Amino acid sequence: MPTTVLAAGDHFVLPRLLTQELRDAVPEPAALDIRELQLPWPHTPFGKVAEVDEASGSEDDIIEALRGKQICVTQMAPLTERILTACPDLELFCVSRGGPVNANLDAATRHGVAVCYAPGRNAVATAEHTLALILAAARGIGDVHADLKQGAWRGDYYDYANCGIEIDGSTIGLVGFGAIGSRVARVLAAMGATILVHDPYVRPEAVRGLAQLVTLEELLDRSRIVSLHARVTDETRGMIGRAQIASMPRGAVLVNCARGALLDYDAVCDALNDGHLGGAGFDVYPDEPVPAGSRLLSAPGVVLTPHIAGASREVAHKAARIVAAEVARYLRGEPLTHCANPEAVRTRR
Known part of the structure; x- marks a missing residue:
């Protein structure tokens, strides 16, 4: 049978x-x-x-x-x-x-x-999508795309204060070094970035020659770009809040393709509005679909996708x-x- x-x-x-x-x-x-x-x-x-x-x-x-x-x-x-x-x-x-x-x-x-x-x-797909958001957020592609679609060719994006940052030569922090984070690290290192990793479950030999294992505090303090790749647990829920964002360098970029519960999005919007964060890229959110009145929809310098990193x-x-x-x-x-x-x-x- x-x-x-x-x-x-x-x-x-x-x-x-x-x-x-x-x-x-x-x-x-x-x-x-x-x-x-x-x-x-x-x-x-x-x-x-x-x-x-x-x-x-x-x-x-x-x-x-x-x-x-x-x-x-x-x-x-x-x-x-x-x-x-x-x-x-x-x-x-x-x-x-x-x-x-x-x-x-x-x-x-x-x-x-x-x-x-x-x-x-979906490790490969999510890693590639993360890289896309990092590049888009670092170069302000979300805002310039929206302006151009509305017919505005803005020369002021060439102003020094409005220019984005390059991957080559940047220090990039990855919170989590699993199947996705490790792939992101390899590509960014190949592009010339210095990679910092915070992951309490990873041994130093796993990152040797590719990245440096550091505390979360050191990672946030040193990184121009931070990308989240941790699972949501009691330990990691809300791990990036107002104090952690404030400790990042002014003009830094924050990306999350992991889970919305890792991050305080109100604190992100405040930091984008006051210029402390220079950009952000998100594929995951505390509420999905994103509510019509969400501050993320009007915050400057943010690139948003609707939880499709693994698609x-x-x-x-x-x-x-x-x-x-x-x-x-x-x-x-x-x-x-x-x-x-x-x-x-x-x-x-």
């Missing part, structure tokens, strides 16, 4: 991409019986579904689609206590995201459902490929590479 699979894709990680990667990973034609489900994200924003966050699709729709299925591969479908109770055949739930935030891990473990995820899927076609393919590989491992009885609750793995009959 074939293994029954639900490929619950959306408009980014398409159902057909999930299906194709599953077929490539499990080439035996009769091994899988795959049904596809189209979820509405991002045309409809994700949100909280019962007890899980950042999910797309209703519990009723997922229950109907999952009945009789042993495996689900998805990016945004919720996995809740109610869904698990209603779908006792489910054994494996693969989330093609950096973390399984749309899955109730405790409930999945109790029901014997292994939950996998796809770390690193590349390559990411969609990588995400599908990573979860398909987990399905193949599971069917072969091999250990799962990225399992959030390995104690729940069932012995395949």
Whole structure:
């Protein structure tokens, strides 16, 4: 009997991409019986579904689609206590995201459902987007672009006081040195920057020859450009506030493609308005979508993108490929590479 699979894709990680990667990973034609489900994200924003966050699709729709299925591969479908109770055949739930935030891990473990995820899927895309924002913010591209679109050719942008800064010769501080931060460091170093890193979980030998490990205080004090790459934890939430921004050199640039909760955006707007910060680039925010009245929308020198740093076609393919590989491992009885609750793995009959 074939293994029954639900490929619950959306408009980014398409159902057909999930299906194709599953077929490539499990080439035996009769091994899988795959049904596809189209979820509405991002045309409809994700949100909280019962007890899980950042999910797309209703519990009723997922229950109907999952009945009789042993495996689900998805990016945004919720996995809740109610869904698990209603779908006792489910054994494996693969989330093609950096973390399984749309899955109730405790409930999945109790029901014997292994939950996998796809770390690193968007590291390259996010690193490249970070570099784009650094360059745009350092050279004031946001404001000059907006002026030119409105028909204003402003010569005063060539005034010394209004000119941007170069990467070559600048000291750039990276808060976090994981898969994304380390990629950003390599490119910026190749462009001639001196790189400082603050990351309490990184050993000095990991940055040797590329960057210098320093305290957060030293990084902020010395860096003309600061880019955030930390995860949000109790330790890092709000780590860059009014005092930290004030300690940065006047005219410095601040970029965040990590998480909005790391940063006090009101303090950023004040610093942009009074000229202490020379520019900023953001892809993440405390409230998403950004509210119509947000101060960020009118602050000078800021470049904004709508949480799309991880949005590349390559990411969609990588995400599908990573979860398909987990399905193949599971069917072969091999250990799962990225399992959030390995104690729940069932012995395949």
